[in-house]
Amino acid sequence: MARNRGRHAAQRAATTATGHRRRGGLRSTRYRRGLGGTAIAAVVMAALTASQAPGVELGGDHDDGRSGAASDRTPGDDSYETELPPLESPHPPGASEPGAGGESGIPASVLAAYKKAAKSLASRTPGCGLRWELLAGIGKVESGHARGGAVDKEGTTLRPILGPVLNGQGFANIKDTDGGRWDSDADYDRAVGPMQFIPSTWDRWGADGNGDGRKDPNNVHDAALAAGDYLCAGGRDLSTGADLDRAILSYNNSSDYLRTVLAWYEFYRKGTHAVPDRDLSVLPTAPGLGESGGGPDKGSPERGGKRPGKGGGSHDKPNKPNKPNRPGNGGGNNEGGGGHDEPSPEPTKPHTIKRVGAENLTAVAGEKFAARPAVKVVTSKGKAVKGVKVRFDISGKTEATFQGGGKSETVSTNADGVATAPVLSAGGKTGSFTVNATVPGKDLGKVGFTASVTAPQADTLARTSDVVLEAAKNAKFAQAVEVKATRKGKAVANTTLTATFGQDAKAGPYFGKNEQGEPIRSLTDLKTDANGVVKLPDLFADDQPGTYTLTLTADGGVTLKVKLTIKG
Template sequence: MAAHFGRRLRKGVATATLAAAAVAALSASQAPGLTDTGTGRQRTDTPAADSDTDPGATDSSYYTDLPPLNSPTASPSPGNGDGNTGDTEAGIPATVLDAYKKAEAALAESKPGCNLPWQLLAAIGKVESGQANGGRVDANGTTTGILGPPLNGNGFAKITDTDGGAYDGDTVHDRAVGPMQFIPSTWESWGSDGNGDGKRDPNNIYDAALAAGRYLCAGDRDLSVTSQLHAAILSYNHSREYLNTVLKWLEYYRKGTHEVPDGTGVLPNNRSDDSEGPSPSPSPNTPDTSKPSTPGTTKPGGGTTSPAPNEPGTGSGSPSPSPTPPTSTDTVARLEDAGTGELTAMAGDAFGERVSVRAESASGVGVPKVRVRFTIVGDTDATFAGGETVATIVTSATGTATAPTIQAGEKTGDFTVRAAVVGRTLSGLDYTATVTERQADTLVRTSDTELTCTPGGEFANDVEVKATYKGAAADGVAATATLITSADDATANDKGPYFKDADGNPVRTLANLETDANGLLKLPKLYADDTTGTFLLRINTAGGATLTVELKVAAATTS
C-alpha cells in the first residue's frame, strides 16, 4: 500500500481539476482524522480510532489519473484509438476482477457489518498499481516487479528494513510491494491467503486483495457510511488527493465494469511523484528514448524513477544532500512496561486490563509519535475490539501507547500479547494473558416449592436454578448434578431419587451441564425408587458455586 510525502501533481489542467475536485469532496464531507498538511500520510497498520492521530507512515507514489468524464455503458464500446478513453477504462483484467470479488465475498462472511464493495478494492488497485500492471499476472494471480521506491527519508518517509528483504528485496529500507502496495511491516500484520494455497504473498492479487479488504474493514467500520468509507481510504493513505482520486474511481466502477483478458488492462500514465510531466508523455510500458537511462526504482507499469540524490546512479557533480534528521522512531532505544496489570478474563468476557507500554530514548525520556504494534500470538480466539489480532497505536506526548481492549473467545488457556516498535529492530515486550472457563459464584433455585414424591413415582416439579457471577447472570457455565449420599459424603447415592439415561436406566450423576444465556439450568425429570426418606441433590459449577437441594420421598397420606 502506498503513502506519499511531498508529492506534486503534474502541472496544468490535471492539477487544477484534481485540486478543485478534492476541495469540493472534502468540503462536502470532512473525513474523521483528516489533517490539512499538504503532504500525503498513511498508516501502515490498524486504523483504529485510538490511532487517528498517527502523524506519519510509509511512503510510495501512486497513479493520479482520473477516470473518463463519460460513464461506462452496459457493454464495452471502442474508444478513440488511444487506449485510454471510452469504455476501455472500465475494463478490469479477469484474474484481478475475480480476486476483488472473492475478497468481497470473504469479508461479507467474516465481517458482514463492514459492507465492503469490491469496487473499492478495484479503485485502490487502479490507483496503487494500475490493476496489477494491467493484469500482468500468472495462472495463480501472482505479479512480479511491482515495487515502490526505497523509503530512505529522501523525499519519502524513512522506514529501515523490517523484513530482511524477504518481500521487497531491500535489506536496507522497506519498499511498498505488490498490486496493493503493502509495506513489509504492514503485510506481516495483515497478510492473508486469498487463494487457499497456504501462502501469504503480497505479490499475489488474491492474497493482496483480501488483506486490503481486511485492512479497510479494521475495527467496527461500516463502509456504507460515508464518513467511515472516507476514514478507511484515508487510513490507506492519509492524503486529500489520494482520497479524491480513489473516490472518483469508486464512483466510476460502480456505474459499470467489464472483464478484459489478463495483460490487456489500460495502464495509467501520471504518478504522484512526478514533479514535471514529460512532454510528450511516453506510455508507461514504452521506453523513453529522449534522454539517457539511469538506474532507478522499478515501478508499476514497467517504468522507473530517477534515483534519489544520495543513491547510486547520481551524477558526480550533484551537490551533497543535507543529512536526514532522525525521526521519532529513530530515537527510541527501548520499550518499557507502563503499568500493565494482570491480564485475566473469563471466556466470552472483555479483559479488564489493557496492555500499556512506553517508548523511551536512551536517556529514559518518553518518545511521542512512535507507532507501536500490539499482536495477539498463540492458540487462542481472543481478539482486540473489532475482531482483529493486530493493532497499531501511536505513542502519546509522554511516549505511552495503550492497546485496545482484548475480547476473550471461548478457548481457555494462555496466550501472548506482544508489543513492538514499528520500523525499528528492538526487543519487544511479551505479556501473558489467560482466559479461564466461565464461572459462577452463586446458585439459587428459581422456585421455593417443596420437592416431594411417593415411592416408585416421579417428582411433579423439575429442579431449576440460576447461576450468577458478581451479581450478573452467568451464561455458559459448566455444571454437574449429583444425588449425594449425605451432606458430608459427596459420593453418588445408590438408592433414592434418580435421573434416567437415554435407555431409561437410573443415573445419579449428570455431567457436562451448562447454564443458558440467562444463567438458568433446568435439570431433567427426577424419579423415586421404593426407598422413603429425605435425600440430597448437589449442584456444582465452575468457579465454586454450590447448591444443595432437599428431595423428600414419602408414602401418600390417607384421611
C-alpha cells in the first residue's frame, strides 16, 4: 500500500521470457531477468522516475482516486506477488479433485481479521460497501496472508514483515519518518506488516482493530481495519466498478496490481474456507511480497520485549509458534473458524430511494417553505444507508430557490438514511414547481415533490387612523374608514376584503343606497392597493342612535371590528 519500489517494474521491462507452470490447478507467472547490467540500470532509472513517495512529487499527475482524502500518493509498485488464482472455482478440502481447495484456503486468524474489519466498516461507513474478500485479495498479494497466518493469538506477526529499504536504490527515496519504531530503520522507511504500510501512512490511517488500545501495523486486525478505512476514503462506493478500481489503484497505482487483486477478489467471492494458521500444506506456497526478516523477532531483546504501538505495552510472554493443526483466533461467530465458508453476504449498499414526509408542499410568495423535501435511502432489505449523496433539483418555471440561491443541492444521508433538502424559498411568483430527488451515478429511481406558491394573505388588519367614528342622526360620518392589510409586518397588496354590519342589519350606519333606495350595509370585493390599504366608501347615519359594529374580513380569514356611533 504504502510502498514505493521499482524493482519488479525494472524486471518486467527487462523481461525476455515468461514462464508458466501448473501445480494442483494453480497457474502462476514468473518473470526472469534477461538483460545485462547497463540495460537493467537504464530500466531501473526509468521505473524510478515514474515513482513517488507519499507526499513527494517526482513528476506526473497520478489520480489516486481519493478525492483529497489523503495527501500521500502511491505510485505503480510492481514488487508484489504476481501469482494468479486457479481457473477452477474454489473447493473446500476433501473435494473429489486431488489437491483442490488449497488456493482458496485462508489462515483462520487472518480470515477472522478480514471479516471483522469489513463488519466494522459496514456499520461505520455503510455507503462504502467494502467486502472482506477485497481485503483478502490485497492481503494475499501484499504478504501471502501474513506469511500463511504466522501470527500469535492476538494477531501480531511472529516476525516482522518488512519491505525493502526505500533508500532510492531501485526504489523511491523516503527518509525515515518513525525513528525506526516500526521498521527498525532509523535512516529510511520500509513498508511494514501484513498489509504493508509505510510508517508515515500508518501514522495517518492506523487503526485499533482488536480493541487492545494500540495501533500496530504488525497486527493483522489493526492492519485490516486501517486498510479498509483507506480503501473507503473519499466517500467511495466499492459496490461500483469505477470506485473499486480507484480504491485498489490508490493502494498501488499499477494496472497489473489492479488486475491481480481483482482476480483474487473474484476468486474468494466464489467461496473460501479457513485453514489452520501457518499450515502451508494447504496454502499456496507463494509468499507474497512482504518478506520476513529485516528486524528482530516479536518479544526478543532487540525489540524490547514489547508490542509496538501507542501506549507502550508490557513484556510479552515467549513466543510459542502455532501448532500446525490449531486454528487461529477464530472466535465464536464463525469468523475464521474451521470448515467451509460460504461467500460473504452482499454488503450494506443503497438499493432504493423513497419519500419521507409530505409529497405536496405549500408556501406563500415571498416566504420560505415550512416543510422541506426529504428522502430515505435503504438497502434491498429496507435497512437505512448512511453517507449516500442525494441531489435535489428544482424543476419548472418558478422563482423558487434553495437557501443560498441555487436550483440544485446535494445532501448526504444521515445515520437514519435520510437526506433532507435545504430550506426552500418560494420567490415572488405564484404557481407550482417540482423538486426531484435522485442519487447521482446510481439507478435508484427518482422521488418527486410538488410545491405550490400561493398569493400572500393578510394576517393583520388595522385602521390607519385612531379618530373616533361618530355622526349625528341622518348625517354623514366625517371620517371614512381606512384599513391596512399586512402579513408579518409587510403590506399585502391586491388582497380582497368584505365589510358588513351584519346580514340582517336593519338599522344603523350604511354605505349609501341602492337603486331601490334601500340602505347598503354590506360590501364585497374590496381590494387593497400596492401599499396594502383600502379606503371604504363614505358612511351615513340613519335616525337610530346607538353604537354599531362594522366587521372587515380579508382573504385568509383575518378580521377587524370597527365601532361607529350615531349620536341621539
